Amino acid sequence: VTTGAQPGHFYAVGVGPGAPELLTVQATEVIRTADLLFAPRAETAPRSLALEAARPWVDGKEVIEHVYPMSRDLDRTLRCWSEVADRVVEVCNAGRSVAQITLGDPLIYSTSAYLLGLLEGRLPRERTHVIPGISAFQAAASRFGEPLLLQEDRLLLMPATDLRAVEEALDSCETLALYKAGPNFPALKELLTRRGLATESRAVFYVDQGDRETVVRDLSAVDPSFAQSAGYMATVIVHVGRRKWTR
Numbered sequence: 001v002t003t004g005a006q007p008g009h010f011y012a013v014g015v016g017p018g019a020p021e022l023l024t025v026q027a028t029e030v031i032r033t034a035d036l037l038f039a040p041r042a043e044t045a046p047r048s049l050a051l052e053a054a055r056p057w058v059d060g061k062e063v064i065e066h067v068y069p070m071s072r073d074l075d076r077t078l079r080c081w082s083e084v085a086d087r088v089v090e091v092c093n094a095g096r097s098v099a100q101i102t103l104g105d106p107l108i109y110s111t112s113a114y115l116l117g118l119l120e121g122r123l124p125r126e127r128t129h130v131i132p133g134i135s136a137f138q139a140a141a142s143r144f145g146e147p148l149l150l151q152e153d154r155l156l157l158m159p160a161t162d163l164r165a166v167e168e169a170l171d172s173c174e175t176l177a178l179y180k181a182g183p184n185f186p187a188l189k190e191l192l193t194r195r196g197l198a199t200e201s202r203a204v205f206y207v208d209q210g211d212r213e214t215v216v217r218d219l220s221a222v223d224p225s226f227a228q229s230a231g232y233m234a235t236v237i238v239h240v241g242r243r244k245w246t247r
């Protein structure tokens with residue numbers, strides 16, 4: 001992509017963690033020039049956070065806020081996104097351009113992945129594009145200035161929804177980045193404390209989302225009820241150790 005949205009093309013655009021300053025120039029150009037914008041909104045959220053981040057570039061544009069389910073029901077999820085896919089194909093085949101914005105990066109735990117999958121075989125590959133965005137774990141890490149990875153280190157990114165899997169992961173990486181950390185927070189804190197890692201664990205709630213942002217350097221200082229109420233928009237970074245050059 002060099003000069004904004006092209007007629008008949010689809011763009012999955014990552015808008016970063018929430019601050020308009022963290023969109024790439026390419027993302028802003030595509031958003032500004034696309035004929036139609038899809039902005040996903042979780043059925044549990046009062047507004048689309050992706051749309052808030054992209055707000056400076058959407059003035060006067062046709063925007064469809066698409067409400068999607070927050071359930072683990074794959075059929076329901078695919079049904080929801082296939083309606084959007086139908087619309088995208090129709091609009092692109094009429095020679096107009098479409099962008100779907102998404103928080104963070106479109107290929108990391110994102111609704112864009114469903115849409116891109118459903119567009120396969122329906123729009124030519126050369127007419128679908130992914131515009132990368134800054135992921136929440138990168139924005140969260142920036143608050144502490146500590147390396148996520150050095151030398152032979154391994155980074156593991158996963159949701160904190162299955163704590164047995166989280167515990168296993170602690171043995172397979174030097175840095176663990178956890179998404180969806182709010183709802184399970186009390187049990188997660190208990191696990192990291194038991195493993196002697198609470199003081200090496202950082203948490204950021206609503207990073208780059210204005211005055212909602214809360215940065216916590218030491219997980220043992222986080223009030224679990226605060227974390228649970230902050231809910232979904234929590235990222236935890238656990239510094240498990242270092243794996244140095246062996247020679």
Ligand SMILES: C[S@@+](CC[C@H](N)C(=O)[O-])C[C@H]1O[C@@H](n2cnc3c(N)ncnc32)[C@H](O)[C@@H]1O
Binds near residue numbers: 105135137
């Ligand atoms: C569905 S995933 C979306 C990830 C996104 N595509 C990315 O690349 O960052 C949602 C999870 O990302 C994390 N997340 C996204 N934006 C965040 C933010 N601004 N602050 C903290 N965590 C965030 C949270 O852990 C949240 O549960």
